[in-house]
Amino acid sequence: MADKDRAAKEQQMRASINAKLIETGERDRLKEALQQKLIDCGWRDQVKAHCKEVVKQKGLDNITVEDLVLEMVPKGRALVPDSVKKELLMKIRHFLASQSDL
Known part of the structure; x- marks a missing residue:
């Protein structure tokens, strides 16, 4: 029973964090920053190339x-x-640390 309680508590905490990220607009900022980082590091090009290879094969x-x-x-x-x-x-942890109501 303890595992179920812990899992339910974790799920509730995730939902609460996600709601706060959305409510504050931080989720969109994190998403935009992540998209730019992935483009900058070449991830997007790697994924695109792999997609083309899979389709070709x-x-x-x-x-x-x-x-x-x-x-x-x-x-x-x-x-x-x-x-x-x-x-x-780190950005998510920093955001969570700045939120006093979580």
Whole structure:
């Protein structure tokens, strides 16, 4: 029962944090900053090139958008540089530390 309680509490905390990020506009600012970082580090170009390669290998008529998304999501996440992940996490922690009502 303790695991269920902890999981429910974590889910509630995530929802509360997400609501605060949206309410303050910080979510959009973080999203824009992340998009720019991914462009700057070449992530977007890497993902685009990998998409083209997958389509080329499987053939345009043999792949659906859903298939491509299923293949690209794990690859895209793996290609995000650790430095970008750490920077985003630090920004989120800083935001949370500045919020007295969470």
